[in-house]
Amino acid sequence: MTVQVQARASEVPDRGVPGAKAGKTPGVRETPPPGPGELPQTPQEIEGPFFRLGAPNRSNLLEPGDEPEIILSGRVLNEKGTPIAGALVNFWSSNSHGDYDMVGYRYTGYVVTDEAGRYEVTSIIPGCYQPRNAKHFHVKVQAISRPITTQLFIEGEPGNTDDEYYNPDLLVPCTIDENGVKHGTFDFVIKQFTEEENVTAETLAARV
Ligand SMILES: [Fe+2]
Structure with missing residues (x-):
């Protein structure tokens, strides 16, 4: 039997570092400014207390009885705008009541970008x-890089600009289809370690 436990953020003593509105959260690693001709990297955000290792690989996060409410899609790019195939995009969120599943993996899953660097995931709001x-949505993105931890906010939902961690650069523009399903598009930009950065005399010596 699987035991399901729900957790609410308000019941957790450490809710993360208090931040300032308008996209600057103290304690979160800042990305360097883009170089000439480079895209700005996706801003990072607090992980929060509810990240769990071991998420299943799935693009459909709906639970039995759910109707799809949002389809998030886009690409993972490097800072030069080149799509990254095989990048891992890991999503986790609360349910519709604001509860996180801390035992199972409801509303949690990762996808791997395709040859064009594309991802897509279907969930509830x-x-x-x-x-x-x-x-x-909480998200971790990783390719040949450190994992980038961030959050996505949904265009048209109430409360965005009242949120302590809201960052307009993390707002997902959405359209709504004839069934009322939101379609949000967001490209992540992450820096990749280059071969040049990776090679040292020691690593070369270890490759024999
Ligand atoms: Fe959260």
């Missing part, structure tokens, strides 16, 4: 929970 005012 998460609920809100105090102290957060914005409905949000």
